[in-house]
Amino acid sequence: MATERLVIVGGDAAGMSAASQARRLKGPEELEIVAFERGHFSSFSACGIPYWVGGDVPERDRLIARTPEEHRERSIGLRMRTEVTEIDVAGSRVRSRDLESGEVAWTGYDKLVIATGARPVRPPLPGIDAPGVHGVQNLDDGQQLLDTLAGTEGRRAVVVGAGYIGVEMAEAMLKRGFEVTVLNRGEQPMITLDPDMGRLVHTAMDNMGITTVNEAEVTKVLTGEDGRVRAVATEDREYPADVVILGMGVRPETTLAEAAGLPLGAYGGLLTDLAMRVRGHDNIWSGGDCVEVLDLVSGRERHVPLGTHANKHGQIIGSNVGGGYGTFPGIVGTAVSKVCELEIARTGLREKDAAEVGLQYVTATIESTSRAGYYPDTAPMTVKILAERRTGRLLGTQIVGREGAGKRVDIAAVALTAGMTVEQMTALDLGYAPPFSPVWDPVLVAARKAVAAVRKAG
């Protein structure tokens, strides 16, 4: 039997999961695997960077799931610091450049996996490349930030952006003893929540000592005489800063794919079929932060860069490439995060998402507690549910609370996947005992209120 060659572009979660799964199914005599990674690290947890910077994770290497050597021991030909610069679809080959030696080479493939991930949004503002301004996209970024912190006596940090990365980095900098200001373009922090729920996050961050400035559009980064950052400017104010962290979101890194003429969606991500094969291409797969995924609730493609999806994609691609079978049916938009003790979770559609796709909806918001009211350390939590008008179908759930709040979103995530109505949810048999829940779980209380709202709306 002839040996096939699988080429993988990108050596992080999706790419290397695909490699590992393909290798489980096919040995090196059947399938040669060559993977290109332009960075210094493979298979690392980008989601863990805020906790490394904040000191919860003591050292960088804890964030590395599998080193290049470990991949190579499993007969995966991982070439580090080697950037793919062109995909030649017609010729079934990729051109790569060794970033150390400068050597350029073409490598042919029978099967190709594009796992190029995402790139951080970094608008071309004056001063944005000044020393002291940091992204937190990869381990090199994290190390550079830590080096800056070690060399800085100043204690003022400005975080630009109030999404997941922004609030997680706000926590990290607070833990490191900085005065933290978060500059947020939106109406409230956590644009992935509705503004009423985002407001709860804002208030909680205030109480932690994190200053959040809403509707603050950064216009430039100001530098001192030493060339280092000294402040961040918006239209009407300057915010002094000894260090600036950019958490302005990410976009699919599809420069190569676009140049190769592969199909991209409205958010710039690659479009795939259910088997994660790039649409219209029998021998090219793609997964992770560079693809768009089907949102099962709205029926639209979205860009949802999350490690958990990337790992699933990789596993599915690896199965398909290795002669097995797997599909990725889509997402419901579940995400969970925290700022210090505050837990923030969401799944499904926000109000604006529902409106955008023509769904009429009702909302119900309740306050309850994570444990029985009489149990020690019981903590308040707010649950908001969106349900479709008339049908009562669950459309989305948002939770803001303390310990025990965040992962409750999984209840709603499964209910969304199953297409349950809020009426059906009220009958769910959820785990109850005083240390774990009030006798009516907060999600059930919200579902009951949503049932009433559906009935009332008619």
Next chain:
Amino acid sequence: MATERLVIVGGDAAGMSAASQARRLKGPEELEIVAFERGHFSSFSACGIPYWVGGDVPERDRLIARTPEEHRERSIGLRMRTEVTEIDVAGSRVRSRDLESGEVAWTGYDKLVIATGARPVRPPLPGIDAPGVHGVQNLDDGQQLLDTLAGTEGRRAVVVGAGYIGVEMAEAMLKRGFEVTVLNRGEQPMITLDPDMGRLVHTAMDNMGITTVNEAEVTKVLTGEDGRVRAVATEDREYPADVVILGMGVRPETTLAEAAGLPLGAYGGLLTDLAMRVRGHDNIWSGGDCVEVLDLVSGRERHVPLGTHANKHGQIIGSNVGGGYGTFPGIVGTAVSKVCELEIARTGLREKDAAEVGLQYVTATIESTSRAGYYPDTAPMTVKILAERRTGRLLGTQIVGREGAGKRVDIAAVALTAGMTVEQMTALDLGYAPPFSPVWDPVLVAARKAVAAVRKAG
């Protein structure tokens, strides 16, 4: 309009939830509500008693959700310390006895709710009524136990039974500084788990300093010269005890219902329809610990005494009695508990349950962690999944772990309700961030392993 009379037998969760909900829908001019409670307390949390005894809950009254006075303020005629001694179905009336005055009276009803709860198993062993032997069924029991503890210098506690109440009381007594021995009839503690998962609980309890003796059938309680308990005897040993706590499970309290000729199931619980109406009786409803409920996974009626079901039943009964509409579709058998730091959860069928109803199944057991492996305080957890052979339909899930483990069972509870296969579960979009979960949630890891087991079994 003539005023109807609703009579409720039993003033705890199911009965008083029914009363409250009926009152919300109908005012006193339309519906008179008379409720009889033989005990000293209404609407209390029996589930909270172990935490009160253990000291987590500082005082008894925290466990009372609503006092008799509060019920009366809402025009619910609650008669405390008044026992219903007969239900005359043909005459639509109940006979009651005031336990203080001895007065006996008949009260007619248009609608009747039977919410008589459960009674603890208390085998007629020699010495079982000796001072120092305690049940923990209600607040009086709890107070008597606390009085005994206050008057005892001995530090040896024997807990008879290793179900939820048994292990929770073991924790409570450990917290109070006792040497705790748990005498367990079964092969392993937590008979609601499969033995392999129960073994994990056993080991963890050992490590906490709680001695569990399995396959220990208590034969008698031994008393000292003062008449107080001094030891508990099994066939082959004596276990010295300064205090003994009985946690041997409960049975439906259906003495009155049985005498009235109402239909009982295999476990002695009342049988109802989906609207919680006693089968064959248009004007009698029943809910809470005295009924059997439909297990949606096995299709059989079971007795599942849990406050969360009782509250749902009461709410549904109150809706139906008050002219609204509600049904209780059934349960999937979810339960969660803890012993000190150990969290124990289960939903669906155990291996023996599946076998009993003719289901062939595969199992998959995995070890994972509650958070990302690199995140502080990540804790190990074991997840076991049962899936039907061939179809791969989820049949049950059991979890033993530390913080963050227990409530993950809700994911499986919703998936069971939705009739998902383990293959479908592998695609669930669950909340991921390093403080909350590994990139593959432990439930997903177990589902993946179960998929492989289903495929292998053929």
